[in-house]
Amino acid sequence: MSLPHAILTALLEKPSSGLELTRRFDKSIGYFWSATHQQIYRELGKLEADGLIRTLPAEQPARGQRKSYEVLPAGRAELARWTAASQEPKPLRDALLLRLRAAAVVGTAGLGDDLRRHLELHERQLAEYQEIEKRDFPPGKDGPQDRLQHLVLRAGIDLETFWTGWLRHALEEFAELPGADPA
Amino acid sequence: MSLPHAILTALLEKPSSGLELTRRFDKSIGYFWSATHQQIYRELGKLEADGLIRTLPAEQPARGQRKSYEVLPAGRAELARWTAASQEPKPLRDALLLRLRAAAVVGTAGLGDDLRRHLELHERQLAEYQEIEKRDFPPGKDGPQDRLQHLVLRAGIDLETFWTGWLRHALEEFAELPGADPA
DNA sequence: CCCGGTTGTGCAACTAGTTGCATAAACGCC
DNA sequence: GGCGTTTATGCAACTAGTTGCACAACCGGG
Numbered sequence: 101m102s103l104p105h106a107i108l109t110a111l112l113e114k115p116s117s118g119l120e121l122t123r124r125f126d127k128s129i130g131y132f133w134s135a136t137h138q139q140i141y142r143e144l145g146k147l148e149a150d151g152l153i154r155t156l157p158a159e160q161p162a163r164g165q166r167k168s169y170e171v172l173p174a175g176r177a178e179l180a181r182w183t184a185a186s187q188e189p190k191p192l193r194d195a196l197l198l199r200l201r202a203a204a205v206v207g208t209a210g211l212g213d214d215l216r217r218h219l220e221l222h223e224r225q226l227a228e229y230q231e232i233e234k235r236d237f238p239p240g241k242d243g244p245q246d247r248l249q250h251l252v253l254r255a256g257i258d259l260e261t262f263w264t265g266w267l268r269h270a271l272e273e274f275a276e277l278p279g280a281d282p283a
Numbered sequence: 284m285s286l287p288h289a290i291l292t293a294l295l296e297k298p299s300s301g302l303e304l305t306r307r308f309d310k311s312i313g314y315f316w317s318a319t320h321q322q323i324y325r326e327l328g329k330l331e332a333d334g335l336i337r338t339l340p341a342e343q344p345a346r347g348q349r350k351s352y353e354v355l356p357a358g359r360a361e362l363a364r365w366t367a368a369s370q371e372p373k374p375l376r377d378a379l380l381l382r383l384r385a386a387a388v389v390g391t392a393g394l395g396d397d398l399r400r401h402l403e404l405h406e407r408q409l410a411e412y413q414e415i416e417k418r419d420f421p422p423g424k425d426g427p428q429d430r431l432q433h434l435v436l437r438a439g440i441d442l443e444t445f446w447t448g449w450l451r452h453a454l455e456e457f458a459e460l461p462g463a464d465p466a
Numbered sequence: 467c468c469c470g471g472t473t474g475t476g477c478a479a480c481t482a483g484t485t486g487c488a489t490a491a492a493c494g495c496c
Numbered sequence: 497g498g499c500g501t502t503t504a505t506g507c508a509a510c511t512a513g514t515t516g517c518a519c520a521a522c523c524g525g526g
Contacts, residue, residue: 101511101512102376102378102381103512103513105381105382105385106381108385109381109384109385109388112388112389113388117474117475118474118475118476119473119474119475122474129381129384130374131374131375132375132376132377132380132381132384133376133377133378133380133381134374134375134376135513136513136514136515137474137475137476138475138476138477138513138514138515138516139512139513139514141474141475141476141477142476142477145476166473166474166475167474167475176389179385179388179389180389180390180392182382182385183382183385183386183389183390183393183394184392184393184394184397185393185397186396186397186400187378187379187382187397189378189379189401189404189405190378191313191314191317192314192315192317192439192442193285193315193316193317194315194316194438195285195316195370195372195373196370196372197315197316197435197438197439198285198288198289198292198312198315198316199288199365199366199370200431200434200435201292201312201315201431201432201435202288202291202292202362202365202366203366203431204427204428204431204432205292205295205296205362205428206295206359206362206363206366207363208431209363209367210366210367210368211366211367213369214367214368214369214370217369218372221372222372244387244460245387245388247456247459247460248383248384248386248387248391248456248460249384249387251383251452251453251456252380252383252384254449254452255377255380255449256375256380258445258448258449259375259445262441262442262445265441266437266438266441269434269437270434273430273431273434276430277427277430277431284481284482286482286483300504300505301504301505301506302503302504302505305504318483319483319484319485320504320505320506321483321484321485321486321505321506321507322482322483322484324504324505324506324507325506325507328506349503349504349505350504350505
Protein backbone atom coordinates (compact mmCIF):
# COMPACT_ATOMS: atom_id res chain seq x y z
CA MET A 101 0.00 0.00 0.00
CA SER A 102 2.65 2.50 -0.97
CA LEU A 103 1.32 4.12 -4.12
CA PRO A 104 -1.10 6.48 -2.35
CA HIS A 105 1.74 7.60 -0.10
CA ALA A 106 4.06 8.12 -3.02
CA ILE A 107 1.40 10.37 -4.52
CA LEU A 108 0.86 12.26 -1.27
CA THR A 109 4.59 12.90 -1.06
CA ALA A 110 4.73 14.15 -4.62
CA LEU A 111 1.71 16.40 -4.11
CA LEU A 112 3.17 17.87 -0.93
CA GLU A 113 6.36 18.66 -2.78
CA LYS A 114 4.19 20.41 -5.38
CA PRO A 115 0.44 20.32 -6.18
CA SER A 116 -0.10 18.86 -9.63
CA SER A 117 -2.55 17.40 -12.10
CA GLY A 118 -2.63 13.73 -13.02
CA LEU A 119 -0.43 14.12 -16.04
CA GLU A 120 2.09 16.33 -14.28
CA LEU A 121 2.32 13.68 -11.57
CA THR A 122 2.88 11.00 -14.19
CA ARG A 123 5.73 13.05 -15.66
CA ARG A 124 7.29 13.75 -12.29
CA PHE A 125 7.08 10.07 -11.38
CA ASP A 126 8.94 9.23 -14.55
CA LYS A 127 11.93 11.30 -13.57
CA SER A 128 12.06 11.36 -9.80
CA ILE A 129 9.88 9.38 -7.41
CA GLY A 130 9.39 6.70 -10.04
CA TYR A 131 13.07 5.80 -9.71
CA PHE A 132 12.15 3.83 -6.62
CA TRP A 133 8.35 3.63 -6.91
CA SER A 134 7.21 3.47 -10.51
CA ALA A 135 3.60 3.96 -11.56
CA THR A 136 1.67 4.25 -14.80
CA HIS A 137 -0.72 7.09 -15.46
CA GLN A 138 -3.69 4.76 -15.05
CA GLN A 139 -2.59 3.80 -11.57
CA ILE A 140 -2.14 7.44 -10.70
CA TYR A 141 -5.54 8.59 -11.92
CA ARG A 142 -7.28 5.76 -10.14
CA GLU A 143 -5.44 6.49 -6.92
CA LEU A 144 -6.14 10.22 -7.16
CA GLY A 145 -9.84 9.37 -7.34
CA LYS A 146 -9.61 7.20 -4.22
CA LEU A 147 -7.55 9.73 -2.28
CA GLU A 148 -10.08 12.43 -3.08
CA ALA A 149 -12.98 10.18 -2.08
CA ASP A 150 -11.20 9.48 1.21
CA GLY A 151 -10.77 13.17 1.92
CA LEU A 152 -6.96 13.13 1.88
CA ILE A 153 -6.58 15.44 -1.11
CA ARG A 154 -8.81 17.85 -3.01
CA THR A 155 -8.88 19.48 -6.42
CA LEU A 156 -7.54 23.00 -6.44
CA PRO A 157 -10.48 25.33 -6.94
CA ALA A 158 -10.77 27.92 -9.75
CA GLU A 159 -10.74 25.24 -12.45
CA GLN A 160 -13.79 23.35 -13.62
CA PRO A 161 -13.30 19.59 -13.84
CA ALA A 162 -14.48 18.79 -17.35
CA ARG A 163 -13.18 15.85 -19.33
CA GLY A 164 -9.96 16.66 -21.13
CA GLN A 165 -9.57 19.58 -18.74
CA ARG A 166 -6.61 19.59 -16.39
CA LYS A 167 -7.47 19.15 -12.76
CA SER A 168 -4.89 19.94 -10.07
CA TYR A 169 -4.79 18.37 -6.63
CA GLU A 170 -3.40 19.48 -3.28
CA VAL A 171 -2.99 17.56 -0.03
CA LEU A 172 -5.41 18.17 2.84
CA PRO A 173 -4.33 18.09 6.51
CA ALA A 174 -5.77 14.58 6.84
CA GLY A 175 -3.54 13.50 3.96
CA ARG A 176 -0.42 14.92 5.53
CA ALA A 177 -1.28 13.20 8.80
CA GLU A 178 -1.80 9.87 7.05
CA LEU A 179 1.56 10.23 5.29
CA ALA A 180 3.32 10.99 8.57
CA ARG A 181 1.65 7.98 10.21
CA TRP A 182 2.66 5.67 7.36
CA THR A 183 6.23 6.98 7.25
CA ALA A 184 6.77 6.28 10.94
CA ALA A 185 5.01 2.89 10.97
CA SER A 186 7.17 -0.21 11.09
CA GLN A 187 7.08 -2.21 7.84
CA GLU A 188 8.48 -5.54 6.78
CA PRO A 189 10.96 -5.34 3.90
CA LYS A 190 9.39 -7.15 1.01
CA PRO A 191 11.56 -10.01 -0.21
CA LEU A 192 13.73 -9.52 -3.28
CA ARG A 193 12.33 -10.74 -6.60
CA ASP A 194 14.71 -10.59 -9.48
CA ALA A 195 14.14 -12.47 -12.72
CA LEU A 196 17.72 -12.10 -13.93
CA LEU A 197 19.13 -13.96 -10.94
CA LEU A 198 16.49 -16.60 -11.45
CA ARG A 199 17.51 -16.99 -15.08
CA LEU A 200 21.12 -17.45 -14.08
CA ARG A 201 20.11 -20.16 -11.70
CA ALA A 202 18.06 -21.78 -14.46
CA ALA A 203 21.04 -21.48 -16.78
CA ALA A 204 23.03 -23.63 -14.36
CA VAL A 205 20.57 -26.40 -15.27
CA VAL A 206 19.59 -25.81 -18.90
CA GLY A 207 22.70 -24.03 -20.18
CA THR A 208 23.73 -20.44 -20.75
CA ALA A 209 22.99 -20.27 -24.48
CA GLY A 210 21.64 -16.85 -25.43
CA LEU A 211 21.89 -15.36 -21.96
CA GLY A 212 25.10 -13.41 -22.49
CA ASP A 213 23.50 -10.95 -24.90
CA ASP A 214 20.82 -9.99 -22.44
CA LEU A 215 23.39 -9.64 -19.66
CA ARG A 216 25.28 -7.17 -21.82
CA ARG A 217 22.06 -5.30 -22.55
CA HIS A 218 21.23 -5.06 -18.86
CA LEU A 219 24.73 -3.85 -18.12
CA GLU A 220 24.24 -1.06 -20.61
CA LEU A 221 20.90 -0.08 -19.11
CA HIS A 222 22.36 0.04 -15.61
CA GLU A 223 25.34 2.05 -16.80
CA ARG A 224 22.96 4.56 -18.34
CA GLN A 225 20.87 4.77 -15.19
CA LEU A 226 23.99 5.26 -13.10
CA ALA A 227 25.15 8.08 -15.34
CA GLU A 228 21.72 9.71 -15.03
CA TYR A 229 21.84 9.54 -11.24
CA GLN A 230 25.31 11.02 -11.16
CA GLU A 231 24.12 13.81 -13.42
CA ILE A 232 21.29 14.55 -10.99
CA GLU A 233 23.68 14.46 -8.05
CA LYS A 234 25.98 16.99 -9.67
CA ARG A 235 23.06 19.23 -10.61
CA ASP A 236 20.88 19.05 -7.47
CA PHE A 237 23.36 18.44 -4.67
CA PRO A 238 26.41 20.67 -5.01
CA PRO A 239 28.79 20.73 -1.98
CA GLY A 240 27.13 23.52 -0.01
CA LYS A 241 23.56 22.23 -0.30
CA ASP A 242 23.08 20.26 2.91
CA GLY A 243 20.00 21.39 4.81
CA PRO A 244 17.97 18.62 6.47
CA GLN A 245 15.71 18.18 3.42
CA ASP A 246 18.66 18.09 1.04
CA ARG A 247 20.48 15.53 3.16
CA LEU A 248 17.49 13.18 3.18
CA GLN A 249 16.87 13.47 -0.53
CA HIS A 250 20.56 13.05 -1.23
CA LEU A 251 20.54 9.91 0.89
CA VAL A 252 17.84 8.42 -1.30
CA LEU A 253 19.75 9.32 -4.44
CA ARG A 254 22.90 7.75 -2.94
CA ALA A 255 20.98 4.49 -2.55
CA GLY A 256 20.14 4.62 -6.25
CA ILE A 257 23.73 5.33 -7.20
CA ASP A 258 25.10 2.58 -4.98
CA LEU A 259 22.56 0.08 -6.28
CA GLU A 260 23.42 0.80 -9.90
CA THR A 261 27.09 0.62 -9.02
CA PHE A 262 26.49 -2.80 -7.53
CA TRP A 263 24.60 -4.02 -10.60
CA THR A 264 27.13 -2.79 -13.13
CA GLY A 265 29.95 -4.33 -11.11
CA TRP A 266 28.14 -7.62 -10.67
CA LEU A 267 27.10 -7.85 -14.33
CA ARG A 268 30.67 -7.21 -15.46
CA HIS A 269 31.84 -9.94 -13.15
CA ALA A 270 29.13 -12.28 -14.47
CA LEU A 271 30.20 -11.63 -18.06
CA GLU A 272 33.81 -12.44 -17.17
CA GLU A 273 32.69 -15.75 -15.69
CA PHE A 274 30.64 -16.44 -18.80
CA ALA A 275 33.66 -15.88 -20.99
CA GLU A 276 35.53 -18.63 -19.12
CA LEU A 277 32.65 -21.10 -19.22
CA PRO A 278 33.05 -24.01 -21.65
CA GLY A 279 29.67 -24.08 -23.44
CA ALA A 280 28.82 -20.40 -23.07
CA ASP A 281 27.89 -18.33 -26.09
CA PRO A 282 30.82 -16.20 -27.24
CA ALA A 283 30.77 -12.41 -27.46
CA MET B 284 5.69 -14.65 -15.55
CA SER B 285 8.63 -16.04 -13.62
CA LEU B 286 7.06 -18.24 -10.99
CA PRO B 287 6.45 -21.22 -13.31
CA HIS B 288 10.07 -21.01 -14.43
CA ALA B 289 11.32 -20.82 -10.87
CA ILE B 290 9.38 -24.02 -10.18
CA LEU B 291 10.69 -25.74 -13.30
CA THR B 292 14.24 -24.89 -12.25
CA ALA B 293 13.67 -26.25 -8.76
CA LEU B 294 12.09 -29.43 -10.10
CA LEU B 295 14.94 -30.00 -12.51
CA GLU B 296 17.39 -29.65 -9.67
CA LYS B 297 15.34 -32.27 -7.84
CA PRO B 298 11.80 -33.69 -8.33
CA SER B 299 9.66 -32.79 -5.34
CA SER B 300 6.17 -32.54 -3.91
CA GLY B 301 4.40 -29.25 -3.30
CA LEU B 302 5.47 -29.00 0.29
CA GLU B 303 9.06 -29.94 -0.41
CA LEU B 304 9.14 -27.22 -3.05
CA THR B 305 7.76 -24.71 -0.57
CA ARG B 306 10.51 -25.63 1.89
CA ARG B 307 13.22 -25.43 -0.72
CA PHE B 308 11.93 -22.06 -1.88
CA ASP B 309 12.20 -20.82 1.69
CA LYS B 310 15.88 -21.52 1.88
CA SER B 311 17.24 -21.25 -1.62
CA ILE B 312 15.38 -20.08 -4.72
CA GLY B 313 13.08 -17.98 -2.59
CA TYR B 314 16.02 -15.72 -1.74
CA PHE B 315 15.49 -14.05 -5.07
CA TRP B 316 12.03 -15.32 -6.06
CA SER B 317 9.83 -15.87 -3.06
CA ALA B 318 6.56 -17.77 -3.24
CA THR B 319 3.94 -19.01 -0.81
CA HIS B 320 2.72 -22.59 -0.80
CA GLN B 321 -0.60 -21.53 -2.31
CA GLN B 322 1.13 -19.96 -5.28
CA ILE B 323 3.19 -23.10 -5.72
CA TYR B 324 0.28 -25.54 -5.63
CA ARG B 325 -1.71 -23.45 -8.05
CA GLU B 326 1.20 -23.19 -10.42
CA LEU B 327 1.95 -26.92 -10.21
CA GLY B 328 -1.62 -27.56 -11.31
CA LYS B 329 -1.24 -25.24 -14.30
CA LEU B 330 2.15 -26.65 -15.29
CA GLU B 331 0.72 -30.16 -15.20
CA ALA B 332 -2.32 -29.13 -17.24
CA ASP B 333 0.04 -27.57 -19.80
CA GLY B 334 2.04 -30.78 -20.09
CA LEU B 335 5.30 -29.28 -18.79
CA ILE B 336 5.54 -31.48 -15.70
CA ARG B 337 3.90 -34.70 -14.50
CA THR B 338 3.35 -36.46 -11.22
CA LEU B 339 5.83 -39.19 -10.53
CA PRO B 340 3.98 -42.49 -10.90
CA ALA B 341 3.81 -45.23 -8.21
CA GLU B 342 1.91 -42.93 -5.82
CA GLN B 343 -1.82 -42.41 -5.86
CA PRO B 344 -2.85 -38.78 -5.71
CA ALA B 345 -5.32 -38.71 -2.84
CA ARG B 346 -5.93 -35.65 -0.75
CA GLY B 347 -3.45 -35.32 2.10
CA GLN B 348 -1.22 -37.70 0.17
CA ARG B 349 2.12 -36.41 -1.06
CA LYS B 350 2.37 -36.07 -4.80
CA SER B 351 5.77 -35.64 -6.44
CA TYR B 352 6.39 -33.91 -9.74
CA GLU B 353 9.09 -34.17 -12.36
CA VAL B 354 9.80 -32.01 -15.41
CA LEU B 355 8.87 -33.30 -18.88
CA PRO B 356 10.97 -32.54 -21.99
CA ALA B 357 8.50 -29.82 -22.99
CA GLY B 358 9.07 -28.19 -19.61
CA ARG B 359 12.83 -28.20 -19.98
CA ALA B 360 12.49 -26.72 -23.47
CA GLU B 361 10.21 -23.97 -22.18
CA LEU B 362 12.67 -23.15 -19.40
CA ALA B 363 15.57 -22.96 -21.87
CA ARG B 364 13.51 -20.70 -24.13
CA TRP B 365 12.59 -18.38 -21.27
CA THR B 366 16.13 -18.24 -19.92
CA ALA B 367 17.54 -17.14 -23.25
CA ALA B 368 14.73 -14.68 -24.07
CA SER B 369 15.47 -11.00 -23.66
CA GLN B 370 13.58 -9.41 -20.77
CA GLU B 371 13.17 -5.88 -19.51
CA PRO B 372 14.47 -5.33 -15.99
CA LYS B 373 11.48 -4.44 -13.87
CA PRO B 374 11.86 -1.07 -12.22
CA LEU B 375 12.91 -0.89 -8.59
CA ARG B 376 10.16 -0.52 -6.00
CA ASP B 377 11.33 0.06 -2.49
CA ALA B 378 9.05 1.37 0.24
CA LEU B 379 11.90 2.30 2.58
CA LEU B 380 13.39 4.75 0.10
CA LEU B 381 9.93 6.16 -0.47
CA ARG B 382 9.48 6.66 3.26
CA LEU B 383 12.76 8.53 3.47
CA ARG B 384 11.65 10.80 0.70
CA ALA B 385 8.35 11.34 2.51
CA ALA B 386 10.28 12.05 5.71
CA ALA B 387 11.99 14.93 3.94
CA VAL B 388 8.50 16.50 3.79
CA VAL B 389 6.68 15.35 6.94
CA GLY B 390 9.62 14.78 9.29
CA THR B 391 11.68 11.83 10.41
CA ALA B 392 9.90 11.14 13.70
CA GLY B 393 9.70 7.42 14.37
CA LEU B 394 11.63 6.37 11.30
CA GLY B 395 14.97 5.74 13.00
CA ASP B 396 13.72 2.70 14.89
CA ASP B 397 12.56 0.97 11.76
CA LEU B 398 15.83 1.79 10.01
CA ARG B 399 17.70 0.09 12.83
CA ARG B 400 15.38 -2.91 12.60
CA HIS B 401 15.96 -3.20 8.85
CA LEU B 402 19.69 -2.94 9.40
CA GLU B 403 19.51 -5.87 11.77
CA LEU B 404 17.48 -7.94 9.31
CA HIS B 405 19.93 -7.27 6.51
CA GLU B 406 22.88 -8.07 8.74
CA ARG B 407 21.28 -11.39 9.59
CA GLN B 408 20.58 -12.16 5.93
CA LEU B 409 24.15 -11.29 5.01
CA ALA B 410 25.49 -13.62 7.70
CA GLU B 411 23.24 -16.41 6.38
CA TYR B 412 24.51 -15.94 2.84
CA GLN B 413 28.13 -15.98 4.01
CA GLU B 414 27.40 -19.16 5.92
CA ILE B 415 26.02 -20.76 2.75
CA GLU B 416 29.02 -19.58 0.77
CA LYS B 417 31.44 -21.15 3.23
CA ARG B 418 29.45 -24.40 3.29
CA ASP B 419 28.53 -24.84 -0.39
CA PHE B 420 31.36 -23.16 -2.27
CA PRO B 421 34.72 -24.11 -0.80
CA PRO B 422 37.80 -23.05 -2.84
CA GLY B 423 38.07 -26.10 -5.09
CA LYS B 424 34.38 -26.30 -6.06
CA ASP B 425 34.29 -24.46 -9.38
CA GLY B 426 32.65 -26.52 -12.10
CA PRO B 427 30.39 -24.62 -14.53
CA GLN B 428 27.30 -25.25 -12.42
CA ASP B 429 29.03 -24.21 -9.23
CA ARG B 430 30.33 -21.03 -10.78
CA LEU B 431 26.87 -19.97 -11.94
CA GLN B 432 25.21 -20.74 -8.63
CA HIS B 433 28.04 -19.00 -6.79
CA LEU B 434 27.54 -15.97 -9.00
CA VAL B 435 23.90 -15.75 -7.91
CA LEU B 436 24.88 -16.08 -4.28
CA ARG B 437 27.48 -13.33 -4.73
CA ALA B 438 24.73 -11.03 -5.95
CA GLY B 439 22.83 -11.71 -2.74
CA ILE B 440 25.91 -11.08 -0.62
CA ASP B 441 26.77 -7.86 -2.43
CA LEU B 442 23.19 -6.61 -2.22
CA GLU B 443 23.03 -7.19 1.52
CA THR B 444 26.42 -5.57 1.88
CA PHE B 445 25.08 -2.54 0.06
CA TRP B 446 22.00 -2.34 2.25
CA THR B 447 23.82 -2.68 5.55
CA GLY B 448 26.32 -0.05 4.47
CA TRP B 449 23.66 2.32 3.25
CA LEU B 450 21.48 1.90 6.33
CA ARG B 451 24.43 2.59 8.62
CA HIS B 452 25.17 5.72 6.64
CA ALA B 453 21.51 6.76 6.82
CA LEU B 454 21.51 6.33 10.61
CA GLU B 455 24.61 8.51 10.90
CA GLU B 456 22.89 11.23 8.91
CA PHE B 457 19.83 10.89 11.13
CA ALA B 458 21.95 11.37 14.22
CA GLU B 459 23.13 14.72 12.87
CA LEU B 460 19.68 15.92 11.85
CA PRO B 461 18.13 18.62 14.10
CA GLY B 462 14.62 17.25 14.67
CA ALA B 463 15.40 13.57 14.29
CA ASP B 464 14.43 11.10 16.98
CA PRO B 465 17.43 10.16 19.11
CA ALA B 466 18.73 6.61 19.52
C1' DC C 467 -13.68 26.09 -40.66
C1' DC C 468 -12.57 21.42 -40.36
C1' DC C 469 -9.36 17.90 -39.61
C1' DG C 470 -5.59 15.40 -37.81
C1' DG C 471 -2.27 15.19 -34.12
C1' DT C 472 -1.34 16.06 -29.24
C1' DT C 473 -2.69 16.59 -24.44
C1' DG C 474 -5.20 14.99 -20.57
C1' DT C 475 -8.43 11.96 -18.19
C1' DG C 476 -10.41 7.78 -17.44
C1' DC C 477 -12.91 2.84 -17.74
C1' DA C 478 -12.62 -2.25 -18.14
C1' DA C 479 -10.49 -6.42 -18.26
C1' DC C 480 -6.71 -9.01 -17.11
C1' DT C 481 -2.55 -10.99 -14.50
C1' DA C 482 0.16 -11.82 -10.46
C1' DG C 483 0.49 -12.24 -5.77
C1' DT C 484 -1.61 -12.46 -0.87
C1' DT C 485 -4.61 -13.92 2.90
C1' DG C 486 -7.63 -16.74 5.16
C1' DC C 487 -9.61 -20.80 5.54
C1' DA C 488 -11.07 -25.93 4.51
C1' DT C 489 -10.01 -30.60 4.27
C1' DA C 490 -7.92 -35.03 4.76
C1' DA C 491 -4.56 -38.32 5.89
C1' DA C 492 -0.82 -39.91 9.16
C1' DC C 493 1.41 -39.86 13.58
C1' DG C 494 1.84 -40.55 18.23
C1' DC C 495 0.22 -41.25 22.71
C1' DC C 496 -2.22 -42.44 26.87
C1' DG D 497 -9.04 -47.19 19.80
C1' DG D 498 -10.25 -42.55 20.07
C1' DC D 499 -8.16 -37.71 19.87
C1' DG D 500 -5.30 -33.82 19.26
C1' DT D 501 -1.25 -32.37 16.40
C1' DT D 502 1.40 -32.22 12.42
C1' DT D 503 1.85 -32.86 7.48
C1' DA D 504 0.08 -31.98 2.99
C1' DT D 505 -2.98 -30.20 -0.47
C1' DG D 506 -6.01 -27.03 -2.08
C1' DC D 507 -10.18 -23.42 -2.91
C1' DA D 508 -12.04 -18.65 -2.75
C1' DA D 509 -11.82 -14.00 -2.20
C1' DC D 510 -9.13 -10.10 -2.22
C1' DT D 511 -5.41 -6.48 -3.46
C1' DA D 512 -2.06 -4.42 -6.40
C1' DG D 513 -0.37 -3.61 -10.74
C1' DT D 514 -0.65 -3.88 -16.04
C1' DT D 515 -2.56 -3.46 -20.68
C1' DG D 516 -5.49 -1.89 -24.03
C1' DC D 517 -8.47 1.15 -25.34
C1' DA D 518 -12.01 5.19 -25.36
C1' DC D 519 -13.02 9.88 -25.42
C1' DA D 520 -13.04 14.84 -24.96
C1' DA D 521 -10.75 19.23 -25.51
C1' DC D 522 -7.21 22.00 -27.57
C1' DC D 523 -3.91 23.51 -31.12
C1' DG D 524 -2.07 24.37 -35.60
C1' DG D 525 -2.13 24.13 -40.72
C1' DG D 526 -4.20 24.18 -45.24
